[in-house]
Amino acid sequence: MNLERLEISRLFHRFGFGPKPGEFANAVKQGVQTTRTQLLNPPAIDHGLAAVPDPVLTDLGNFPQTGTPARTAFDINMRTQRQGLTLWWLDRMALADHALTERMTWFWHGHWATSIGKVEYSLPMFTQNQTLRTYALGDFATQARTMVLDGALQYWLDGGANTVSAPNENLAREFMELFTLGVDRYFETDVQAVARGLTGYRVNRSNGSVSFIPKNHDARTFSILGTTGTFNATQISDLVVARDDCTQFIADRIWFRFISSTIPRPEANPIQAAFASRNISKTILAVGSSDAMSDPQYSLVKSPVEWFIGLCRALRIIPSQLPKPEQVINYLDKLGQVPFVPPNVGGWPAGEAWLTAASAQYRLQVAQYLLAHGDLTPIKSVTPSSRFRAVSDLLGIANWSLRTERAISDASNDPTRVILLAASSPEYIVNA
Amino acid sequence: MDTLSRRRFLKLSGAAAVAATAPMLTMEQIAQAAQMRPLPLGTPILVVITLYGGNDGLNTVVPYTDPIYSQARPDVSYSPSDLLPLDNQLALNGSMTGIKSLWDQKKVAIVRGVGYPDPDLSHFTSMAIWQSASPIHQVNSGWLGRWLDTQPRDPMLAISLGSVLPPLLAGNSVAGSALPLGGIVVPTGTLALDCQRISSVSRQDSTLMASAATSLRNLFDLSSTITPILKQPAPQPLDLPAASGGVAGGSSDLQQQLDVVAKLVAAGSPTRIWAVSLGGFDTHANEKGAQSALLGNVSGSIARFMSQMRATNREKDVVIMVYSEFGRRVKANASQGTDHGTSGPVFVIGDRIKGGFYGDQPSLTNLIAGDLAVTTDFRDVYASLIEGILKSPADTVLGNWKGRTDFLVKT
Numbered sequence: 001m002n003l004e005r006l007e008i009s010r011l012f013h014r015f016g017f018g019p020k021p022g023e024f025a026n027a028v029k030q031g032v033q034t035t036r037t038q039l040l041n042p043p044a045i046d047h048g049l050a051a052v053p054d055p056v057l058t059d060l061g062n063f064p065q066t067g068t069p070a071r072t073a074f075d076i077n078m079r080t081q082r083q084g085l086t087l088w089w090l091d092r093m094a095l096a097d098h099a100l101t102e103r104m105t106w107f108w109h110g111h112w113a114t115s116i117g118k119v120e121y122s123l124p125m126f127t128q129n130q131t132l133r134t135y136a137l138g139d140f141a142t143q144a145r146t147m148v149l150d151g152a153l154q155y156w157l158d159g160g161a162n163t164v165s166a167p168n169e170n171l172a173r174e175f176m177e178l179f180t181l182g183v184d185r186y187f188e189t190d191v192q193a194v195a196r197g198l199t200g201y202r203v204n205r206s207n208g209s210v211s212f213i214p215k216n217h218d219a220r221t222f223s224i225l226g227t228t229g230t231f232n233a234t235q236i237s238d239l240v241v242a243r244d245d246c247t248q249f250i251a252d253r254i255w256f257r258f259i260s261s262t263i264p265r266p267e268a269n270p271i272q273a274a275f276a277s278r279n280i281s282k283t284i285l286a287v288g289s290s291d292a293m294s295d296p297q298y299s300l301v302k303s304p305v306e307w308f309i310g311l312c313r314a315l316r317i318i319p320s321q322l323p324k325p326e327q328v329i330n331y332l333d334k335l336g337q338v339p340f341v342p343p344n345v346g347g348w349p350a351g352e353a354w355l356t357a358a359s360a361q362y363r364l365q366v367a368q369y370l371l372a373h374g375d376l377t378p379i380k381s382v383t384p385s386s387r388f389r390a391v392s393d394l395l396g397i398a399n400w401s402l403r404t405e406r407a408i409s410d411a412s413n414d415p416t417r418v419i420l421l422a423a424s425s426p427e428y429i430v431n432a
Numbered sequence: 433m434d435t436l437s438r439r440r441f442l443k444l445s446g447a448a449a450v451a452a453t454a455p456m457l458t459m460e461q462i463a464q465a466a467q468m469r470p471l472p473l474g475t476p477i478l479v480v481i482t483l484y485g486g487n488d489g490l491n492t493v494v495p496y497t498d499p500i501y502s503q504a505r506p507d508v509s510y511s512p513s514d515l516l517p518l519d520n521q522l523a524l525n526g527s528m529t530g531i532k533s534l535w536d537q538k539k540v541a542i543v544r545g546v547g548y549p550d551p552d553l554s555h556f557t558s559m560a561i562w563q564s565a566s567p568i569h570q571v572n573s574g575w576l577g578r579w580l581d582t583q584p585r586d587p588m589l590a591i592s593l594g595s596v597l598p599p600l601l602a603g604n605s606v607a608g609s610a611l612p613l614g615g616i617v618v619p620t621g622t623l624a625l626d627c628q629r630i631s632s633v634s635r636q637d638s639t640l641m642a643s644a645a646t647s648l649r650n651l652f653d654l655s656s657t658i659t660p661i662l663k664q665p666a667p668q669p670l671d672l673p674a675a676s677g678g679v680a681g682g683s684s685d686l687q688q689q690l691d692v693v694a695k696l697v698a699a700g701s702p703t704r705i706w707a708v709s710l711g712g713f714d715t716h717a718n719e720k721g722a723q724s725a726l727l728g729n730v731s732g733s734i735a736r737f738m739s740q741m742r743a744t745n746r747e748k749d750v751v752i753m754v755y756s757e758f759g760r761r762v763k764a765n766a767s768q769g770t771d772h773g774t775s776g777p778v779f780v781i782g783d784r785i786k787g788g789f790y791g792d793q794p795s796l797t798n799l800i801a802g803d804l805a806v807t808t809d810f811r812d813v814y815a816s817l818i819e820g821i822l823k824s825p826a827d828t829v830l831g832n833w834k835g836r837t838d839f840l841v842k843t
Contacts, residue, residue: 158716161767169771170716173553183554188801191553262640299638334612336596344484344711346556349596355643356610357587357650358595361617364627401634401641407626417626425630426637426644 001399006432007032007294009398011039013431014258014300015288016099018310018396021378025393040100040288042137048097051318055084057123059207081122082340086329087320089129089339093305094312094319104136104284105129106305106339107257112147112179113342114156124152124208125340137281140250144180145237149201151208157345159210160203164218167195174345180240182249186225193224194240197231241278251275251283258287260298261350300431301351304335304359308366311423314394315374322373331369334362355429367423376415384412391422398432400425470700473745476784476821477697479706479737480576481686481754482563482598483730485713486555488723489759489776489804493542496523500796505764508719518542522793527728530735531779538787539738540779541839545794545807547775551758555714555772559757563600565814565830575814576705577603578829579822587650590705591696593689598707608705609654613688616654628652666691667698669739686710687733694740697750704822713756717767730754734781751782751821753813761802774803778813780839784820790837812837 008027012019016039019027027035060077064070093102109132116125128150135143147153148171154160157171172195177183200217201210212232221230227239240246251272255265265271274286292298302310308331312319319328332338336359337348382390388409392400400408404425411417422428471477491508494515495501502509515523516532522542524532534540548567552558561567565575573581580590581603590601590608601608619627631648634641689708696703710730715723734752741747759776775794791808798805812835815826820840826833 158767158769161717161765161769163766166764166766168716168765168767168769170714173772177554178556183552183557188553296638299640301640301644334595336594344555351640352602352607352643353596355640355647356595356597357616357647357654358610358612360648360651361612362595364619364623365617399636401636403632403634403636404630407629411626417622420623421626421630424627424648426634426641426648429644430638430640432638432641 001296003294003296004028004032006296006398008035009396010293010431011035011288012396013302013306013310014103015039015284016096016103017093017306018313019394020097020313021316021375021394024396028393036288039098040285042098042100046097046101048095049092052088052091052095055081055088055122055126057081057085057126059123060121061206078120078122082116083326083329085116085122085126085129086339087325090305090309090312090319090328093309094317099313100284101133101136104280105133107254108132108136108143109339110257110342110347111253112150112153113345113347114150114152114340115342115344116340119152119155119205121206121208123206124150124155127208128152129340135280137284138279140246140275140278140280141238141241143280144241145234147179148175148198148233148237149210151203151205151210154201154203154210155205155208159198159201160205162195162199162201163216164196164199167192167199167218169195171195172198175237176240178346180237180249181243181245182252185243185245185249190225193222194236196220196222197224197236198233201233247272247275254283254287256350258284258300259290259292260300262352263297296432301354302429302431303348303350303354304332304337304363305339307363307429308332308335308370310395310428311367311370311374314378314396315370315376315419317370317374327369331362331366335359335366360424363429364420364424367420371416371420371423376419379415379418387412387415387418391418394419395422395428397422397427400427469702471702471704473749475704475749476823477704477706477746477750478817478821479690479693479708479750479752480600481730481734481752482600482707482709483713483726483754483756484555484559484709484711485715485756486558486758486760486772487713487727487756487776488715488719488770488773489756490762491719491723492525492528492727493518493544493777494523494525495521495793495796497521498796500762504762504796505770507768508764508770510720518789522789525724525727527724528731530731530733531781532731533735534738534781535787539783539785540781540787541785541837542789543778543780543808543813543837543839544789544791545775545804546755546778546791546810546813547758547806547808548810549806551774551803551806553758553772553774555757560599562755562757562810563598565811572602573604574598574600574602575829576600576707577607579603579705579818579824580606580608582824582828586702587653588702590707591701591703592707593692594709598709601705601707608707609650611654611692613692616651618652624652666695667740667743669736669743686729687736690733690737691740694737694744697741697746698744715760715769716765716771717769719764719769738781748783751780751784751817753817754779754781755810759804762796762799762804763802774800775806775808776804778808778810780813780817784841785839786841788839790839808837809835811835816840 064074096102131146158168159171162168169191173191176186196218200213202213203210270286270290274283378394379387408421496512496515514526517523563574564571587609592598592610595612597610631645633645693706741750755778760770760773794804811830811833815833816836818824818826818829
């Protein structure tokens with residue numbers, strides 16, 4: 001196995017959404033070190049994103065009464081905004097010249113998994129998405145402090161319903177279990193105490209603004225994780241995020257999504273040391289430079305959105321410019337993953353959960369749909385005998401098995417078939 | 433790796449399926465499997481219904497005559513007139529008319545206070561425990577997946593509805609299949625030949641790549657058998673009014689899933705295990721309306737399904753189990769909801785079931801840190817189903833587990 005090519009393929013697919021045409025071959029020429037430096041350090045301005053305007057989202061206010069013309073108009077606005085929001089993000093993933101920031105925003109979206117299915121309004125989901133982007137590679141303590149008072153997250157986990165008279169534990173539990181510490185690293189009494197400290201915040205659901213209502217807040221003295229005092233949301237976030245368990249937990253989550261969802265992180269590992277600073281950028285550099293990157297045992301299944309965006313980038317497709325863009329969201333739904341709609345607060349599954357006959361079927365359908373609208377020039381423009389090489393560079397494949405090499409070579413007279421086979425191959429569905 | 437880090441790691445993976453290598457089939461096996469080989473009549477079939485989010489057991493099987501019930505949750509409790517009494521202590525949620533009617537026919541076992549020792553209040557840990565049937569040592573296989581490990585390999589044997597595989601069907605060496613609601617569309621012509629070529633497992637494949645290849649290959653095996661059947665109409669429910677269909681408020685996702693199961697069971701699909709699910713039970717706020725609508729869906733969909741089975745010759749073969757990852761706190765919170773709790777009721781339904789209550793109702797006074805005690809271990813229920821319905825020794829799935837729940841009709 002060509003380990004240099006393997007590492008470059010992993011850099012493109014795990015720290016971005018796959019190469020744009022020409023990028024992979026160029027990176028192979030430049031070598032791993034240069035490619036790593038380039039892909040892990042975002043530039044100040046991304047020219048690819050200049051073509052993606054922010055969605056126009058207005059505060060739609062309360063739900064009008066059902067059955068009225070106002071409600072009909074409202075429902076249409078809600079639908080339009082939601083579709084616009086989803087396509088906007090897919091466009092950003094597909095068009096970014098340097099995809100690391102979008103990739104990290106995508107990682108954090110799965111981490112603080114908030115669903116528009118309950119929030120319903122697009123504006124607060126957009127605000128949250130921008131927060132995740134701002135802190136995607138920044139300071140985790142600041143990210144957590146901002147997120148604990150994020151309107152969409154607060155509404156999603158019943159924050160507004162949590163008052164001093166009888167706390168609601170939903171946000172408190174998930175904040176520690178899923179966002180910062182990991183399960184079993186606190187007691188049930190800590191869940192109850194954190195819930196008390198998080199009382200008193202009210203959410204405006206339609207625009208996501210959060211305000212503090214002192215009379216609803218439990219201002220008494222109590223203990224959280226061994227620290228006694230009075231607490232508000234910001235203090236709780238800082239207290240929890242400063243713990244060593246948070247280092248372990250976030251290091252594990254990053255390992256799980258960037259290195260392997262099937263083989264655990266070794267105890268001594270540079271990710272953990274880097275995250276001790278809470279500096280996400282530094283941590284990602286440590287992951288991307290670690291020995292694990294060239295260790296063949298750590299293959300990783302692409303999630304449906306990652307697979308889909310990878311093809312869009314290779315075929316120069318802008319999701320929102322497809323003839324029926326709502327069809328895109330439909331297809332992603334069939335594949336089991338639509339941005340802004342995680343299945344639950346734990347985020348999306350990983351690994352073999354995506355490898356079912358059902359998903360194989362939909363991947364074939366989606367690949368055919370994208371090929372019908374994509375730019376096939378990189379394959380069409382070369383002679384049939386060069387197409388096998390060309391498609392592996394186009395999609396950023398490390399190495400082919402003999403099985404796939406033969407199947408693609410035998411199809412080399414037909415550029416569409418060449419790309420369809422490559423896109424549906426185990427070597428592309430799974431990043432080696 | 434040491435057990436602690438392994439346990440921690442597997443927990444981090446949440447409820448994601450962690451299957452081992454999926455079945456590897458040769459073309460000859462696929463061709464054979466594609467021919468109809470109906471399940472012999474009289475073979476029991478298990479339908480597992482997972483309720484995601486933690487269903488509030490106390491508002492499902494309600495201790496309506498215990499004054500502490502309404503005192504603990506004044507805004508989240510039901511008055512007797514809203515309920516369907518089963519005896520002078522317990523009543524079903526008023527939306528569960530379908531299951532009440534099956535109860536009256538003695539086809540419903542309600543196992544009370546079901547859970548596991550040292551309950552975990554995390555959705556993800558608790559669901560992983562229920563699906564793996566291993567409360568202490570974290571294992572990366574599902575309980576029904578481990579049963580699949582003991583059977584001849586066949587992608588038709590256990591099928592989950594939806595495109596993502598739940599962990600309960602992931603074995604150590606075999607995994608169940610996932611079937612999308614719309615059914616499978618098999619590639620044809622050149623594409624089919626191409627797909628078959630890239631889906632043969634290569635020696636150069638990593639474990640995950642081999643699974644990706646197998647999933648594409650299984651598409652052909654599943655589709656050739658299932659596609660013609662899905663084109664048939666669902667069996668007509670015999671004894672339910674056609675207009676209402678038994679589901680208040682129209683078709684639910686669960687009903688659609690069970691309609692597909694009904695068609696395939698009626699056609700003789702060689703499938704012993706079906707897995708379907710419904711989400712939305714995490715009722716931290718405004719519980720009553722939401723939970724009651726969901727339970728209405730569950731009850732109506734089950735009643736409709738059992739009625740569909742009566743229109744086939746499989747009615748005596750089907751057994752349904754309904755469970756959730758935990759029940760909820762006895763005391764309500766301030767948002768007219770309830771927070772995460774511990775034990776809850778499990779329903780087992782079918783002609784092979786002796787209707788009635790099993791296990792003790794957890795006391796509302798002897799609470800453990802505000803939560804209900806566990807009076808029945810969930811492995812008792814699983815072991816009884818493995819032996820009585822899957823007709824296999826329970827020890828291959830549950831180790832040396834001795835407990836059983838006696839809800840099966842002796843055959």
